[in-house]
Amino acid sequence: MPPYKSNKRHILPGFGLSMGYTVFYLSAIVIVPLATIVIGAFKMDPQAFIATVTSPRVLASYRLSLSTAVFAALCNAFFGFLAAWTLVRYRFPGRRVLDALVDLPFALPTAVAGICFATLYSPVGWMGQYLEKTGIQIINAPSGIVVALIFIGFPFVVRTLQPVLVELEPEIEESAQSLGATRWQTFRRILLPHLFPALLTGVTLSFARAIGEYGSVIFIAGNLPFKTEIAPLMIMTKLDQFDYDGASSVAFVLLLISFSMLLVLNAVQRWQQKSYR
């Protein structure tokens, strides 16, 4: 028996209408645009498709995009956690301003962010001139890509953690302590299990956003083939060469990677929730 025939009555009516609306909306903004990529990739000769997506330069760009996105997401997991904790648990002057600042990466055009970073870290920039003396290179290096990706992914972690942290009353920690738990045990056994699903969601979002990020990265990456050329730039490059098929195939594989990553992370989340309930 299909689930929608269940006799359980919904409190609010209108399942049919809202379902139709959901399908329409999802088709309009997600499924149909993405379908063009899939169709574009499938229209290609399979051999040409394989040759395109396994060419060393494209592979290098996938590796770079994925590794920088993972690295940035992990950084955000740690520092985003800290920021969310600070903003929720402590009261200090300027807290609201700081809280509002967290959203800025959402609002700012990413190209603007990219230009800011490129200016800041250039050899004549505020930070670049000192970094150059120490031999650390940010601009035109993979580390620059990570910097940009951390920036655009940061709010996702903070904003998903905050509401859960608000729900989690400090009394829980206090009772754990009074029952003899050490600080680490309290964190590991009490806090983390509660926060983990939200943290994972935030990290996933920040990671997914980072894989596809283009605007901010190209200004700081340097875009050298095999070194600092991200996968989205590969797609743009192919489009500029009027190679629509090549662009679709690179995009298709990127889409597959992102989608399977999201599926895996969702599965982890469900498994984790089950194992703690």
Add this chain to the structure above:
Amino acid sequence: MKHFHRHTSRLTAGIALFSSLLGTAAQAAPAANTLLNVSYDPTRELYQAENAAFAGYWKQKTGQTVTINQSHGGSGKQARAVIDGLEADVVTLALAYDIDAIADSKLLATNWQQRLPQNSTPYTSTIVFVVRKGNPKGIRNWDDLVKPGIGVITPNPKTSGGARWNYLAAWGYKQKQTGSAEQAKAFVKAIFKNVPVLDTGARGSTLTFTQRGLGDVLIAWENEAHLILNEFGADKFEIVAPPVSILAEPPVAIVDRNVDKHGTRKLAEAYLNFLYTPQAQEIIAKNSYRPRSAAAAKKYASQFPNIKLFTVKDLFGTWRQAQKTHFSDGGTFDQIYTP
């Protein structure tokens, strides 16, 4: 079962509504005295001046008021926009290959380049160097670009039309000097070893060099080089003209299908032909492009250093051939980056 039908019917209704929306996306036809000129990055200032001049000329001749809209961006991107439906009446792009690509999608006749004088190129330009004031690294010629420790700024030839001219200029210089394509390739490879960043467009490279302070030499369009001196000050940068460079021929064309649709063919033809008139040629020279007319060339001769110029045709054949050999996937540009 009844329940089920209700859901599916709404579902289908939703999908049907969506597809009908897609189908009826109406396109309003522009008025017949409006032109859209889709051009490449550095020509903003040039066409602003030309459009004002043409509007005056057309008003005097016919009494009609014309509006000419401009769109600028990387040459390849602009071509793609036109292919994808941007309704350009005329295209004025950085190189013939980009207009060829539009012709391939049947928007204009494949013989477009024979329809206007001088290969449909009312003005030319060349590729020069911009260095920091006083030329601290002593860059005078192409050979200086491969010296160790020299930072060379040039955009990515895959995405920038100007960068393709830069690439072919360097290649052509070496090939003419040595007579060997192999040596030319090794030379270009050595130059790109000195390139710390590949921006996607010519303007991007200009900013990298001028604002970010990266590199010792910028390879740029001659007109862009003059613009840099005007914008950022001749006290900070100077232009170095290499003894040999390429004759860059940015062509113009009418997009047949769009002018027929808009009823603007006459106007578009008049507009492009206007670019060859003495008045327009003066504007071209004033904007640091090299004019085609001998009179304007003579009048502004002091502005253009004497550079030995070779053409794409001399060394590389047609633009389609040059594109295929050097910039398509697996071409020489890809090869020099393959480890």
